Amino acid sequence: MSTNLTQAITANRLSDGFVVYLTAQDQWSERIEDCQSADDPRSAETLFARAQHHADSGQIVGPYLFKIVRDGGHPVPLSRREIIRTTGPSVGTDLNLK
Amino acid sequence: MYRYDEFDHAFVAERVTQFRDQVARRISGELSEDEFKPLRLMNGLYLQLHAYMLRVAIPYGTLSALQMRKLAHIARTYDRGYGHFTTRQNIQYNWPKLGEVPDILAELAAVEMHAIQTSGNCIRNTTADPLAGVAADEIEDPRAYAEIIRQWSTLHPEFSFLPRKFKIAVTGAPNDRAVTRGHDIGLRMHLDNAGAAGFEVMVGGGQGRTPIMAKTIRAFLPVDQLLSYLEAILRVYNQLGRRDNIYKARIKILVQNVGVEAFADLVEAEWRHIRDGALDLPTEERDRIAAYFSPPPYDDLSEDCPALDNAIDAHPHFAAWMESNVQAHKQPGYAIATISLKPHGGIPGDASAAQMDAVADLSEQYGFGEIRVSYKQNLILPDIPKADLYALWLVLDRWDLATANAGRISDIIACPGLDYCNLANARSIPIAQRISERFSDLARERAIGDLSLNISGCINACAHHHVANIGILGVDKKGTEFYQITLGGVANENATIGSIIGPAFDEWQIADAVETIVDVYLQQREKDEPFIDTYQRIGPDPFKEKLYATDQAR
Numbered sequence: 001m002s003t004n005l006t007q008a009i010t011a012n013r014l015s016d017g018f019v020v021y022l023t024a025q026d027q028w029s030e031r032i033e034d035c036q037s038a039d040d041p042r043s044a045e046t047l048f049a050r051a052q053h054h055a056d057s058g059q060i061v062g063p064y065l066f067k068i069v070r071d072g073g074h075p076v077p078l079s080r081r082e083i084i085r086t087t088g089p090s091v092g093t094d095l096n097l098k
Numbered sequence: 099m100y101r102y103d104e105f106d107h108a109f110v111a112e113r114v115t116q117f118r119d120q121v122a123r124r125i126s127g128e129l130s131e132d133e134f135k136p137l138r139l140m141n142g143l144y145l146q147l148h149a150y151m152l153r154v155a156i157p158y159g160t161l162s163a164l165q166m167r168k169l170a171h172i173a174r175t176y177d178r179g180y181g182h183f184t185t186r187q188n189i190q191y192n193w194p195k196l197g198e199v200p201d202i203l204a205e206l207a208a209v210e211m212h213a214i215q216t217s218g219n220c221i222r223n224t225t226a227d228p229l230a231g232v233a234a235d236e237i238e239d240p241r242a243y244a245e246i247i248r249q250w251s252t253l254h255p256e257f258s259f260l261p262r263k264f265k266i267a268v269t270g271a272p273n274d275r276a277v278t279r280g281h282d283i284g285l286r287m288h289l290d291n292a293g294a295a296g297f298e299v300m301v302g303g304g305q306g307r308t309p310i311m312a313k314t315i316r317a318f319l320p321v322d323q324l325l326s327y328l329e330a331i332l333r334v335y336n337q338l339g340r341r342d343n344i345y346k347a348r349i350k351i352l353v354q355n356v357g358v359e360a361f362a363d364l365v366e367a368e369w370r371h372i373r374d375g376a377l378d379l380p381t382e383e384r385d386r387i388a389a390y391f392s393p394p395p396y397d398d399l400s401e402d403c404p405a406l407d408n409a410i411d412a413h414p415h416f417a418a419w420m421e422s423n424v425q426a427h428k429q430p431g432y433a434i435a436t437i438s439l440k441p442h443g444g445i446p447g448d449a450s451a452a453q454m455d456a457v458a459d460l461s462e463q464y465g466f467g468e469i470r471v472s473y474k475q476n477l478i479l480p481d482i483p484k485a486d487l488y489a490l491w492l493v494l495d496r497w498d499l500a501t502a503n504a505g506r507i508s509d510i511i512a513c514p515g516l517d518y519c520n521l522a523n524a525r526s527i528p529i530a531q532r533i534s535e536r537f538s539d540l541a542r543e544r545a546i547g548d549l550s551l552n553i554s555g556c557i558n559a560c561a562h563h564h565v566a567n568i569g570i571l572g573v574d575k576k577g578t579e580f581y582q583i584t585l586g587g588v589a590n591e592n593a594t595i596g597s598i599i600g601p602a603f604d605e606w607q608i609a610d611a612v613e614t615i616v617d618v619y620l621q622q623r624e625k626d627e628p629f630i631d632t633y634q635r636i637g638p639d640p641f642k643e644k645l646y647a648t649d650q651a652r
Contacts, residue, residue, distance in 0.1 A: 017145050017148070018149060019148055055131070057127065058125075058127040058131075061145060062145070078577065080516065080525075084516055084517060089518060090525060090528060091527045
């Protein structure tokens with residue numbers, strides 16, 4: 001179930017800084033669809049502890065929890081910032097280029 | 099141009115080796131992020147929203163063709179084929195991979211460039227008038243002094259951990275094209291009664307959440323005493339600046355709290371201890387550095403150029419470009435050409451690798467292989483024979499680099515905003531794109547005339563919105579982007595901070611709001627009065643009345 005408290009974990013990958021999400025398989029995926037979510041503060045805390053472990057081992061940088069809603073099962077970030085992190089720059093990266 | 103000596107080469111090469119080792123230790127897990135972060139920031143490497151970002155210094159905004167080609171090569175080889183020129187005369191790459199950054203730094207070192215002190219609480223890249231050395235109104239080329247400051251401030255042991263970042267700007271001309279009053283220290287050259295050059299020293303300027311224009315603490319500082327006086331200012335700041343609150347840590351807050359006169363007294367007292375000593379600049383050393391910035395071997399050309407006059411008469415688009423993008427040169431028969439990096443609907447300040455290569459080629463074909471980067475996020479070819487301007491324009495046009503909008507409403511300064519930046523609250527680029535498209539009609543833009551419009555995506559004000567005629571600040575209101583307008587800012591020698599006009603507009607209203615402001619101006623202006631003069635004459639009320647007549651703002 002998706003509640004106001006539904007959260008997932010994101011971070012930046014050490015090697016290239018790309019946005020990644022913590023999965024249920026304890027991996028990091030570039031696709032938000034793969035994220036594991038937590039519906040209550042306690043499971044969010046557990047999720048974060050797992051992410052911190054990965055940060056300590058140097059795979060990823062700066063993990064944090066962020067709020068999502070489930071739209072037809074798909075995780076959608078609530079904040080504009082996280083939406084942009086999910087989709088990439090809203091202006092693309094090849095405008096103004098020949 | 100300045101050329102590295104043996105010491106410079108060795109120092110930069112050593113730093114590359116050092117950082118290569120630090121990156122390897124980070125990747126192997128030997129260094130934690132907490133340990134690595136200050137090391138990467140010392141080398142200009144940030145971690146932004148989507149990726150790492152490398153900020154490369156372009157000292158006093160001067161590039162050789164060789165350096166520009168290297169920047170293009172880096173964009174193509176290590177990034178996504180483009181770079182972003184910034185208001186601090188830097189270039190930023192948005193997608194470098196951590197493991198490749200040492201290679202990028204080695205590539206930069208090969209052309210005498212680096213990313214040292216482009217981040218962190220130290221003295222940052224010293225900026226200068228982008229028209230240094232070629233402007234008709236100049237007293238002396240300020241770049242020699244900017245280079246001297248660069249050498250003094252690079253890895254200065256006392257000033258490597260200041261309370262906060264520190265920015266210095268220098269101009270050698272009375273018309274300020276470097277926003278000197280918007281910096282921690284602004285230096286503006288004057289002549290004394292005997293005709294000797296010296297600097298007016300302005301301290302405590304900055305934008306951000308507390309915009310303040312720098313105050314003059316010394317009306318005239320002989321040039322040979324520049325470094326001892328700067329050292330005295332930095333020493334007072336380093337000792338008294340706040341370190342407990344990041345928002346109160348800039349020198350502007352210290353100057354404000356202590357008072358300008360008291361601050362000046364503190365600096366003078368400190369200066370008495372160190373002046374007339376090791377930091378004095380011997381004339382021969384100044385001359386040695388200044389020689390690097392000697393004028394190129396200009397031809398003896400006539401100021402009259404019938405071929406140019408004919409081209410202007412025959413080609414209206416070229417004529418429009420001449421009007422907005424070409425400025426008078428101090429050397430007869432030459433001109434200064436601004437290459438707009440603001441195509442209508444484009445991303446302000448972005449240039450593709452191919453465009454960078456094209457600019458490098460053009461600088462060699464028509465100039466002396468030199469390119470400037472302006473704080474307005476444009477490029478400048480400083481030495482173009484008037485007779486070659488039309489041929490230059492034809493090539494620029496092919497590369498989408500000939501937009502005739504320098505100084506006009508679509509010459510928008512915009513920070514990367516929430517599309518890239520970790521600090522931003524709102525997007526800047528799409529708003530800039532929308533507004534520049536709105537004013538893409540050449541005749542209309544010419545009719546509006548000179549008007550500065552800058553957009554920052556957060557209160558840090560990287561896009562200088564406070565000193566724009568029309569400033570736009572992106573804010574976040576409960577997860578939605580809104581845009582607050584300030585009017586009346588000025589960025590020249592009469593630098594002024596704009597005033598908030600009223601409640602903010604959402605992303606779909608903001609272009610209409612700008613159009614409303616322009617309409618009021620066009621209705622109210624007298625003859626050829628520029629926007630800022632009309633605003634200063636009639637004040638904010640007519641704009642406010644029209645903007646908020648309907649309930650379009652929130």
